[in-house]
Amino acid sequence: MPATIETEDLTRAFGSERALEGVTFRVEPGEVVALLGPNGAGKTTTIRLLNGILRPDRGRIRVLGIDPSVDGDAVRRRTGVLSEGSGLDERLTALENVTFAARIRGIERGAAERTASDLLARFGMSDRAGHAVRGFSTGQRKRVALARALLHDPEVLFLDEPTSGLDPEATRDVLDLLATMAREHGRTVVVCTHFLAEAGRLADRLAMLHHGRLHAFGRLEEIAAGLWDDLGVDLELGAPADGATLAVVRSVRGVREASSTPSGARLRVDDRTVVPAIVASLVGREVAVYAAVPHPPSLEDVYFGLEARAEREERAH
Numbered sequence: 001m002p003a004t005i006e007t008e009d010l011t012r013a014f015g016s017e018r019a020l021e022g023v024t025f026r027v028e029p030g031e032v033v034a035l036l037g038p039n040g041a042g043k044t045t046t047i048r049l050l051n052g053i054l055r056p057d058r059g060r061i062r063v064l065g066i067d068p069s070v071d072g073d074a075v076r077r078r079t080g081v082l083s084e085g086s087g088l089d090e091r092l093t094a095l096e097n098v099t100f101a102a103r104i105r106g107i108e109r110g111a112a113e114r115t116a117s118d119l120l121a122r123f124g125m126s127d128r129a130g131h132a133v134r135g136f137s138t139g140q141r142k143r144v145a146l147a148r149a150l151l152h153d154p155e156v157l158f159l160d161e162p163t164s165g166l167d168p169e170a171t172r173d174v175l176d177l178l179a180t181m182a183r184e185h186g187r188t189v190v191v192c193t194h195f196l197a198e199a200g201r202l203a204d205r206l207a208m209l210h211h212g213r214l215h216a217f218g219r220l221e222e223i224a225a226g227l228w229d230d231l232g233v234d235l236e237l238g239a240p241a242d243g244a245t246l247a248v249v250r251s252v253r254g255v256r257e258a259s260s261t262p263s264g265a266r267l268r269v270d271d272r273t274v275v276p277a278i279v280a281s282l283v284g285r286e287v288a289v290y291a292a293v294p295h296p297p298s299l300e301d302v303y304f305g306l307e308a309r310a311e312r313e314e315r316a317h
Helices: 043-050 072-077 094-104 109-122 138-150 168-185 196-202 220-227 243-250 272-284 299-316
Strands: 005-014 017-027 032-036 058-063 079-082 156-160 188-192 205-210 213-218 231-236 255-261 264-269 291-295
Touching: 005 043, 017 043, 017 205, 032 043, 032 168, 032 196, 043 058, 043 156, 043 188, 072 079, 079 138, 094 109, 094 138, 109 138, 138 156, 138 168, 156 168, 168 188, 168 196, 188 196, 196 299, 205 220, 205 299, 213 220, 213 299, 220 299, 231 272, 243 255, 243 264, 243 272, 264 272, 272 291
Parallel strands: 017 213, 032 188, 032 205, 079 156, 156 188
Antiparallel strands: 005 017, 005 058, 205 213, 231 264, 231 291, 255 264
16 A cells, blocks of 8 residues: 655755755554654754755655655645644634635535534534634633544644643643544544643654654664663562562573562663563562562653764764
8 A cells, every 4th residue: 555655864954954854754654653852953944854844954755655745736625734733713713614614625505514613523622713823722712623634534643742832631632533543444643742641641652853853753662672672660569579579580491681679670781581481480588579560661762862873973073
């Protein structure tokens, strides 16, 4: 199946400032990809290039088989975009903002108003549909902007900080909607976010950008495996592990490190297959083991691990 999005050696600078350098990745149909990185990493520039708002200095892009730098209008007819700023007309009501966007896309007036009303209801904004946007909170503006981005049933959604300014309940609703669109309706979603928990819950794969370079692209466990070749394990023993207990643990093949904690021990092991042997050795010496919990690296661990590696690589050059 052809990729929904493909980039090869994507490069863009603004004057002497490099925004993106040699970025290559591929997004499959129905996939959710999170673009992660600090401010200035190149996330928003990537979204603008994929939509044909900017042209690359070098490299190749295809979105739905189309080159957005050649025919951006054709791409934008089939994609939805939510920028970090809502971009709404504050003089218009919520319903007028969404209806106006639908009319621009050629949707007949009656159908445009019905679609706009349905989408606003979907985001819990029916009671504010007739109110001018100038009086809305940040979260309310974001809901209207999301409704506008979805009004033409896009095949691809590009979202820049989609839940910033939303309360926890609205954030959950938006994430559930995006997940449903991707997994049940085959929509492809590319989301820029600073919220790691949000990215971890929503994304199938992660793109980690740092100073315009793509330092990792893949599933969380794949990226983690490239950073660390061991696994953390917490042993719950009901009390701090003493020297004799730690000696038993360290004698097990595959255990790299073991240290005492207030409730047991923290280990570094080759992989999870080592855990049964550790438990068996302790139980055989009548040490009570209440739990042995492997702790694969979290998205936060991976994010900051990649940031540290990227900084080291840049200093080396």
